[in-house]
Amino acid sequence: MSSSDPLLQPYQLKHLTLRNRIILTSHEPAYPEDGMPKGRYRAYHVERAKGGVALTMTAGSSAVSRDSPPVFNNILVWKDEVVKWTKELTDAVHEQGSAIMIQLTHLGRRTRWDKADWLPVVSPSHKREAAHRAFPKKMEDWDIARIIQDYADAAERMKAGGMDGVEIMAYGHLMDQFWSPLTNDLDGPYGGSLDNRLRFTFDILTEVRKRVGPDFIVGMRYTGDEMLEGGLSAEDGLEISRRLKDSGMVDFLNVVRGHIDTDAGLTDVIPIQGMANSPHLDFAGQIRAGTGMPTFHAAKIPDVATARHAIASGLLDMVGMTRAHMTDPHIVRKIVQGREDEIRPCVGANYCLDRIYQGGLAFCIHNAASGREETMPHDIPKADVRKKVVIIGAGPAGLEAARVAGERGHEVVVMEAAERAGGQIRLTAQSERRREMISIIDWRLDQCERLGVRIRYNCWADAEIVMEEQPDVAIVATGGLPDTAVLSNGNDLVVSSWDILSGDVRPGSNVLVYDDAGDHAGLQAAEIIAKSGASVEIMTPDRSFAPEVMAMNLVPYMRSLQKLNTIFTVTYRLEEVERQGNELLATIGSDYGGVKEQRAFDQIVVNHGTLPLDDVYFELRPMSSNLGEVSYDDLVNGRPQTVTRNPAGKFQLFRIGDAVAARNTHAAIFDALRLTKDI
Known part of the structure; x- marks a missing residue:
C-alpha cells in the first residue's frame, strides 16, 4: 500500500527490508518460562507483528553467560536449548510480516551474586552498582576471554534460531562498564585509554562476526553521553559512535542518553508520566548526523505525531514506540486504516517496567490483554446473543466493562453519580505529575461513544x-471511599488523602501524613501540603514507604519532596489522636514493640485505601439469578458465567474493581475485561 506518511515508508537495513519505520526496541517483559521464550512470550510478540510493526526487538538483556544471572526473568541465550524456542518465535513473527531481532548482553555488575548459581558478579572494577548492590569481582584475563566467546556462541545460536539480527547491549551493562572511566580500573590492554577501554567491545564484535558472517545484522545499543561527572561525555559518545561505524562490524546504532546505575538515572533514561516526552530525540539525531549510520532510538515517544516528526525531520531512521505498543499493539494497523484517533494512548504510568524491577511480569496499566495474549483478546469478538448490560459507575472498571460489552454488540447503559466520568482517576489526575492518567478515561469515553454506549x-x-432498565446483566463498578478508621481513638480528628487531593480540606502548617496504603495518593497529598509551605512528615508502619508506587515512579516524588524538606519515617505506627487545644496529639508506637511517644501536629492525614461502596450491589443481590456469585474457574479459564442460585432471578449480577476490594487501576480494568469479554 503506497502512502506519503513518513512512518509508513519501508527502510532497507542491509539486505533486510523493514516494512515501515516503527519498531519495538529490545525490552524484557519477564515472560520467559525456564529462561526460554515459550508460549506467553511468543504470543506477545506475534500480536505486535500482527499489528503491523516493522521490527520487534526481543529479549532486553538476554544473558550470554552463566555468571550474568538475570535479576528478573530474562532469556538465557547461553543455553543450547534456546535455539528451538527461538526458532518457533521467529517463525511465528515472520509469518506476520515483521522482522525480529534479539538483544545480547552480559550484565556485569548490574545483577546479584545470590541469583541462579551464586557465582561472583564481574566488572572491570570492584565498584558496586547502587541499584543492585553487589560488590563485583575485578575481572581477570580468563574472565574476559571466556565472556568474549560467550557472546560469539550466543550470536551463533540466535542466527541458528532464525533471528534477523542481534543487538549488543552496552549501556549500564558490562560493555559500558569497560567504556566508562568511572567503572574501569583495569591496567594493560583493557583499561586506561579510550582505545583500551573499547578493546573488549571490538574483540567481541570480531568474534561475533567470525561466527555469524558479514551479512548477518549486528547492531549496538549504547549511551552516547552518561551525563555523569567523570563519565562518558557527549564528545566521547560521538567518538565511540564514529569508531563503531569505522569498524565495519556494526550495522545500526541504537542510542540512548544517561546512566542506569540508580533509580533516578534509570528514570531519566526512560522517562515516566509527568516528565518531558522524547527528551533525547534531538541528541539521537546528532549521533545520526555525526556518523551517517542507521540510527534507532526510543525514550518516551508515546504518540504517533512525535514518531512521525522523528522520521520526517531526519533525526532517526527507525523510531521505537515500545511502551506505546504494550498499550496498543495495533498502532501501525490503525495508522494504515485511518483510525489513528482510536489508538489507545500510553499514559507513561510505567506500571510495566516498575513491575519487572520488583520481580513481576510486565503489564500495561490500562490494557489488561498485553502479556495475556493467550487468554485475553485485544480485538473483542461479537457475542452470539445481544443482551442489555447495565453498569453502575463510570470509573476505569465501569468504562472498560462498558467498552468491552459495547464491542460485544450488547446494549449498554452506564449510570454515574457524578457529573463526569473518571472515578479515582479523575482525582489522581488533578496532580500535574499524573495528568496523563486522564487519557485512560478519555479513550474509553471515545470508544463508548463510537459503540453507542449510553451514559447517564x-x-x-x-x-x-437499575431494575427500570430491565437488565440481563448488571455490573457494579462503584469503586470505594477512603477508609480512615484505623485508630483506636480519634478517627474523627483526621482527614483523608482524598480530602487534600480534591481541595475539600486546606493543608495545615505542621502535618503528619500517615500512609500505610503505600500508593500514589499518600505521596500526592504530601506533595500538595509541602508545596503550600507546610512542614510535612510521612510516616508508615512498613519498613519502606510507598511500596505500591515502586522504583521509577518514586523518583519524581523524591526529587520534589526532598527539596521541600519532607521527613520520611518508617516502621512507626500511628495509634491514636486526641485534641489538645489548637493541636492534635498523636500517639505513636511500633509493630516491633517497646516504643510509645506523643507528638503534636495541627493536621493529620490518613492514607489507608478505600472501603467498597457496595450498597447497590447488596440491594440487587437478592433479585439476581446468581446472587452475585462468580465462578472463579469459569472466570480464569475464559468461560461464560453460568452460576444459578436463584431461578426466579431475571438478571446476572457482578461487581468489579474497588467495589470488591481496594486494589489498583490495572486490577479494576482486568476485572472488567475478563468478565465482560464472555458476556
Missing part, C-alpha cells in the same frame, strides 16, 4: 433505577 450522569443508582 448525575444518576445515583439504587435497585429501583
Whole structure:
C-alpha cells in the first residue's frame, strides 16, 4: 500500500527490508518460562507483528553467560536449548510480516551474586552498582576471554534460531562498564585509554562476526553521553559512535542518553508520566548526523505525531514506540486504516517496567490483554446473543466493562453519580505529575461513544433505577471511599488523602501524613501540603514507604519532596489522636514493640485505601439469578458465567474493581475485561 506518511515508508537495513519505520526496541517483559521464550512470550510478540510493526526487538538483556544471572526473568541465550524456542518465535513473527531481532548482553555488575548459581558478579572494577548492590569481582584475563566467546556462541545460536539480527547491549551493562572511566580500573590492554577501554567491545564484535558472517545484522545499543561527572561525555559518545561505524562490524546504532546505575538515572533514561516526552530525540539525531549510520532510538515517544516528526525531520531512521505498543499493539494497523484517533494512548504510568524491577511480569496499566495474549483478546469478538448490560459507575472498571460489552454488540447503559466520568482517576489526575492518567478515561469515553454506549450522569443508582432498565446483566463498578478508621481513638480528628487531593480540606502548617496504603495518593497529598509551605512528615508502619508506587515512579516524588524538606519515617505506627487545644496529639508506637511517644501536629492525614461502596450491589443481590456469585474457574479459564442460585432471578449480577476490594487501576480494568469479554 503506497502512502506519503513518513512512518509508513519501508527502510532497507542491509539486505533486510523493514516494512515501515516503527519498531519495538529490545525490552524484557519477564515472560520467559525456564529462561526460554515459550508460549506467553511468543504470543506477545506475534500480536505486535500482527499489528503491523516493522521490527520487534526481543529479549532486553538476554544473558550470554552463566555468571550474568538475570535479576528478573530474562532469556538465557547461553543455553543450547534456546535455539528451538527461538526458532518457533521467529517463525511465528515472520509469518506476520515483521522482522525480529534479539538483544545480547552480559550484565556485569548490574545483577546479584545470590541469583541462579551464586557465582561472583564481574566488572572491570570492584565498584558496586547502587541499584543492585553487589560488590563485583575485578575481572581477570580468563574472565574476559571466556565472556568474549560467550557472546560469539550466543550470536551463533540466535542466527541458528532464525533471528534477523542481534543487538549488543552496552549501556549500564558490562560493555559500558569497560567504556566508562568511572567503572574501569583495569591496567594493560583493557583499561586506561579510550582505545583500551573499547578493546573488549571490538574483540567481541570480531568474534561475533567470525561466527555469524558479514551479512548477518549486528547492531549496538549504547549511551552516547552518561551525563555523569567523570563519565562518558557527549564528545566521547560521538567518538565511540564514529569508531563503531569505522569498524565495519556494526550495522545500526541504537542510542540512548544517561546512566542506569540508580533509580533516578534509570528514570531519566526512560522517562515516566509527568516528565518531558522524547527528551533525547534531538541528541539521537546528532549521533545520526555525526556518523551517517542507521540510527534507532526510543525514550518516551508515546504518540504517533512525535514518531512521525522523528522520521520526517531526519533525526532517526527507525523510531521505537515500545511502551506505546504494550498499550496498543495495533498502532501501525490503525495508522494504515485511518483510525489513528482510536489508538489507545500510553499514559507513561510505567506500571510495566516498575513491575519487572520488583520481580513481576510486565503489564500495561490500562490494557489488561498485553502479556495475556493467550487468554485475553485485544480485538473483542461479537457475542452470539445481544443482551442489555447495565453498569453502575463510570470509573476505569465501569468504562472498560462498558467498552468491552459495547464491542460485544450488547446494549449498554452506564449510570454515574457524578457529573463526569473518571472515578479515582479523575482525582489522581488533578496532580500535574499524573495528568496523563486522564487519557485512560478519555479513550474509553471515545470508544463508548463510537459503540453507542449510553451514559447517564448525575444518576445515583439504587435497585429501583437499575431494575427500570430491565437488565440481563448488571455490573457494579462503584469503586470505594477512603477508609480512615484505623485508630483506636480519634478517627474523627483526621482527614483523608482524598480530602487534600480534591481541595475539600486546606493543608495545615505542621502535618503528619500517615500512609500505610503505600500508593500514589499518600505521596500526592504530601506533595500538595509541602508545596503550600507546610512542614510535612510521612510516616508508615512498613519498613519502606510507598511500596505500591515502586522504583521509577518514586523518583519524581523524591526529587520534589526532598527539596521541600519532607521527613520520611518508617516502621512507626500511628495509634491514636486526641485534641489538645489548637493541636492534635498523636500517639505513636511500633509493630516491633517497646516504643510509645506523643507528638503534636495541627493536621493529620490518613492514607489507608478505600472501603467498597457496595450498597447497590447488596440491594440487587437478592433479585439476581446468581446472587452475585462468580465462578472463579469459569472466570480464569475464559468461560461464560453460568452460576444459578436463584431461578426466579431475571438478571446476572457482578461487581468489579474497588467495589470488591481496594486494589489498583490495572486490577479494576482486568476485572472488567475478563468478565465482560464472555458476556
